[in-house]
Every structure is written in structure tokens, then in C-alpha cells.
Amino acid sequence: MPSPRRRRFGTIEALPSGKYRAYYRGPDAKRHKAPHTFYDEGDAAHWLRKEQKLIEFDEWTPPHTRAQSKEDAARTLGDWMKEWMALRSRGVDALEPSTAANYWKDINLRILNVPGKAGRLRDIPLTQVTKRDIAAWWDAINADFAPTACHNTFARLRTALNAAVDRDMIPVSPANLKAATHKPKTKRKELPDAKVMQAIIDQLDHTKPRVDGSHKLIAILTFFHGLRIGEALGLRRQDVTIKDDTISVYVRGNVYRTKDGMIRKDRPKTEAGHRNVPIFPNFHNDFTWHMDTFVGDSPDAMLFTTGTGHIVLDTSYRSILNRAKTRAGHEGLRISPHYGRNWAITTLAEAGMPIPAIGEFLGQRDLRTITEVYMRATDERKAAVLDAVNSMLKK
Template sequence: MPRGEGRKTQKRGAFGTAHKLPSGRYRAMYYGPDGRRYKAPTMFLTEKDARGWLSLRQAEIIRKAWTPPEADQAPVPKVTFAKYAETWLLNRQVSGRPLKERTREHYQKLLDDHLIDTFGALPLASITVDDVDAWHAKTLVGKPTMRAHAYSLLRGIMGTAVATRKISANPCVISGAGSSRRVHAIRPATLPELETLTAAMPEQYRAMVLLAAWCGARFGELTELRRKDVVIIAETKDDGEIHKHGVMRIERAVVRTADGFMVTTPKSDAGIRDVWMPPHLMPMIEQHLAKFVGKERDSLLFPAKHGGHLAPATLYRRFYTARSKAGREDLRWHDLRHTGATLAAGPGGANLPELMARGGWSTQAAAMRYLHAAAGRDRVIAEQLSKAVSG
């Protein structure tokens, strides 16, 4: 065999190799950004021709226009990140359900503001670990929560691309980049603080504060509560006294989108629940129903002045003033939900399944199917909460 035949010729620093065959022709081979080796679909008469083909492939990789060649298949259009992300967002489901409108809007804003400029025009297969690392190093520095959200979205999109075999590996490999430490240290309100806070609120919103704090209801759940969702039960005890209990049925929530208010389901399947109200709240709840709620079954419990859904900003203006009077300028409205969890787990004596059922929390659907609160225990928890006040 003449010298050099049947051997790869690799010039120092050159991209790929030119393999001379016994026939005298050359085969070109190279390793792509995905770590796999690829061969030219044809043989070349000279090494120069083979090197020229390799140079073209190298140029594609450098300008992020490379996609894995499919042997024996007609060329297919390159799928860019922007196009794939658009389809991903349109078809994305969680636990078999489409994304919530607020979640979809949040993802779209992350794409528009932080991902498309960097990755939008690039073919999916050309995005490398180095590309993602470089983007992450300079994106949303100083805003850890939003940075984690953007990275998680990118990782999710690329993960689906791997699952659907659009790419061979996920380039998002930064450990812990999808999570962030809580900046706001949550300190639940104490009973005296809660009492002061409630008294400082306008009268039409006091019951809303109490339901958020004692029942752990979310803002969107409370602003969609209607008269038909509250059931008051009167029982006559052996001593002849009448004791009242109340249950609120949470099965809807309202969110504010770019198009206005939208009534939807709660945040998760576990969010659809019946919550017993502590008996000591019943006088204020009954007073609120009589004074501020329309007689129709569909009347909102906490309507805006115009009769529609209450906007967060409208309530927060009053809440910020009230929390200052309670000496809790750090307290956010959502922290009242944490207050409710603390009260239920402490004086209420709720165990973990009961707490998750009462608050509508769900870490994962599979776990919730096996964590069942005992029937009737939520009412006992509610009664224990009232005893903590009277006792």
C-alpha cells in the first residue's frame, strides 16, 4: 500500500480529519458541538476538496448555524430556539392541564426580555453549555429570583427538546441555577399584631384579612369568593346554646392578566377544598355578609367599588397603612397565608396532611393522592384555633 493510503491526515490545529481511502479518494470527518462524529455524505477527489467541506462545517458551527446532518434524509429546515420556544409555550401542559394564563404571560415575558435576544436566532442543536454559561453569567445579576426563573424556563424548553429528540443533550447544566434563596425572611404575624392590623383596615376588608390569616386563603381565592361559597351551620348544644360554624368552598380563583381579570381554577388540584372557619370569626363573617355583600348567590364577598373584582393595588394601599399601625412594615399580604399555616400547625394541632389539605398546598400530585386528611378534622382544627384566642 502506498505511503499515506488508508490513514487519516490531521494537520496541527485543523478542524476535522481527511481520511484517504484505498481508492485514492478522501473521506471527511469531524466532531460536532453535540460531541458526535459526523462524516461527509460524499467522497472527495482531493484532500483540498475534503478540507474545503470541513471548513464550511466549521463556519456553520462558529456562526451558530450548524445542525446535525441526517444521513439519507432530505434537508429539513433548521429549528431555531425562538420558533421552538413559541411552540413549546403554546403546547406546554402541567399534570395534563394547559398552563395558567398568568404563568404563560410570565414565561412569555421571560422569553422576550431575557432569552430571545441571546438564543432566539440560533438553531437548537447549536446551543452549547458554554453559550448557556456565558448568558447566565451576565443575565439578571442582582435579581436572583428572576434569574432562577429565566434559567428554569430555558432548562425546561431544552429538556423538552431532548425528550423529543430535537437535540441530544441539555446544555443547561449549572448546578442550583434554577433555584434562589428567599430574600424576604417571612415572620408570621402574632395574634396581637393581627388584631391591630385587622382593626386598622377599612371595615369592608376586615373579614378578608381574617380569612387570609386564619384560613390561609390566597388573595385570588378570596377575591373570587361569592355568597354561595360560604355555608353557615347553626347547631344547638345540649345546654341549649346555639353554636355557629362556617365553611367556605374554594373552587375558583381570579387572576389579573394583560386583558383584565380572569376567573380560573385554584393554583393546583389541591387548591379546590372546603375550609372550616374558626368559630370566633363567625360574628364578623355574618356581619360582613349582611352589610357588604349582595343578596344574590353570585354576589362577591369582597367586591371593588364598581362591583367587579377587587384589584390588588386597591387593597394593598389600605393594607400598608394598617401594617404600619401594627408595627409590621415588613409584613406582606401573602405572609398572612403563612400566618394561617403557623396557627393551624401550632394551636390548631394540624399534622402535615391536614395542613396541606387546609391550605391547598401540593408539592406534587402523586404525593397528595396518598396524603389524606381525616374526614372532619378540619372542623376540629378550626375549633382549636378559636380556643387559642379564648383560652
């Protein structure tokens, strides 16, 4: 290979490929090379002349920072949200598929594909996004979406912009609106009544007209045993133990919804979710009937499937549950599968089970959530305690 040809400014080097490489010593005393090689020696010389002029007119910056600046100028906030989600989908800190699906849903609905004024944010270059831009977007989405959905989307946006700060793409994050950081107040769930839940479950029995009974066990597991809906739908035959007069299910998996249906993963929602849940004997007949009627013999056979063999959609089950609620005469009642956790926590606590044991039964590691959010005494229990205290005062 011929030796590099030195010039008054810079050096041009012929490469074995037939191309040319150009480089020079800059004002910072460091060597800087062209961002690419050249097919023609004259093109390499032209690049060096342009660099020399930048130095002469005191407009020089290192070539690699100029290339980075062009890339930054072309990257919009919408582009970065997509890049950031790609980063969060791999590596040691990758999001769970179900969590990533929720992130994408928020980002698509309220940033990438939102119409009107809110849609302007996605097209602003990332390096030029201001707090005012964020505020305008926030005000626009709050006019069209529920407060909780807006709060969740802002949380995704703020985390993505903080990641841009960590990568030195922007100096500070403009997503620092106080109004957007306050979590919306949610309606407190009413403590469900066991008789009401049982009346709804009865409407899912196979003896009812036009009901095949395949969804009754889902209601039993979520209402009276505190399983999350994804945990119940993720159960397989191998997760069920029937021995003597006992039945139990071992929660070791979960399901999440995608555009192609429900996908099972071999982990529950949380690490604390791994647990063995004994089934109350009151429901043993329902349990064994479901296993004999709907569940295949394979250890991997899912407990809850459609006629085509797919895992039951959580949305489909909620619709069926709502229809059963109406048939039971409780059409206006606000109740969901998750309400069963309220019932289980309160009932077990009133029966004397220690809080840590309740946490193990429900797969709830944060015991403060049990005491501050879920557990509430029933009116009957409060009245009994007050009567007991009153009797003590009389003595």
C-alpha cells in the same frame, strides 16, 4: 390520467390538477419525491437532475432531511421558546392559565425582550446554542434581575431545551450550568404576631377615615384562616354557608391576574385546595356585614369586587394592605397575605391539632412543607415547654 413517464433517472408523473410530481429511487433503495409539485414538466426534470448530481458527487441526503435542516437552521432559540409555549398551552399536559402567564412573564422579560448582552441568546439558531452562550446570558441577567427571577427563567429555558432534545431537534441540552440550578436562598418569614395582624386589620374597618371596609374580610381570610390570596378573591356567595351560629367558606376556585384583569377559574391552586374552612366566631360580625354590604344576591356574585364590578386585583389589595400596615404603626414590618398561613399552621399545631388535619384546613397536601417550612414554635410556647421539662427534672 396518463401513466408516469420514466427517465434515465427518476420519474415524472402528470397529475389531474395539471401539475407534475417528480420522484426517484435513491442510494438507500427507497423512493424519494420532491417536497412539492411543479407547474412545468421542465421544472420537475430540473429538480431530478439536481438530485442526480448530488448522488454522483456523493453529497446526497434524503430530500426531506434537507428541508428539515433548512427549517432548523432558520429557527432561533427565541422562535423555539414561542413554539414551546404554544405546545404547553394545549393538550393533556397543558399549563394552567395562571402558570402559563407566569412562564410568559419570565420568558418575555429575560429572554425574548431583554436588552444588551442577554438579548443575544434569543437570536442564535437553536441548533447552534452552546453552553457558553447560556453562561453569557445567565451572567448578564443576573446583573439586572433578582436571583429568584433568574432561577425561574433558567428553569423555563432548561425545560424548553429538554423538550427540543425529546423532539430530536438538538442532540443534547446546553442548559446545564450548575450555578443556575441552585435555588436561591430566600429570607425566612418571621412568625407573624396575632396582635400585629389584628392591628392591621382594624385599619381596614369602615369606621376609619376614607376607608370603605371592602377589603377587611380579605385580610381576615388570609391572615387568620390561611386562605391564599387567589383563593380568597375567588370566593362567591354560593361558596359561603351561614347556618345557626356557624359560618364557613368552601374553597373551590382561584383567580389569576392577566393584562385584562383578574380571571376566575373553577379549580383551586392545588387539588388539595378543595376544602371547607370554618370562620372563627370572633369574625362573624365582620363577615355578615361584608356580605350584606358588598355582595349581590346571585349565587355567582363575587365576594370581592371593585366599584365597576370587576374582581379586586391582588396587586391593588397588597397596596391597600401596605397602607393599612403603615397606619397601624408597622411600616417596616415584612408581612404579606401569605404570612397568615405561617400563623395558622403554628397556632393550630400548638393548640394540639394533628398535622394531617392542619393540612386539610389549609389545603396543603405536602405535609413536609408544613413541618419544615411553615411550622415554628412561638417563643412563649418554647418557654412553656422548657419550664415543663425543667419541672419534671426537679421531681
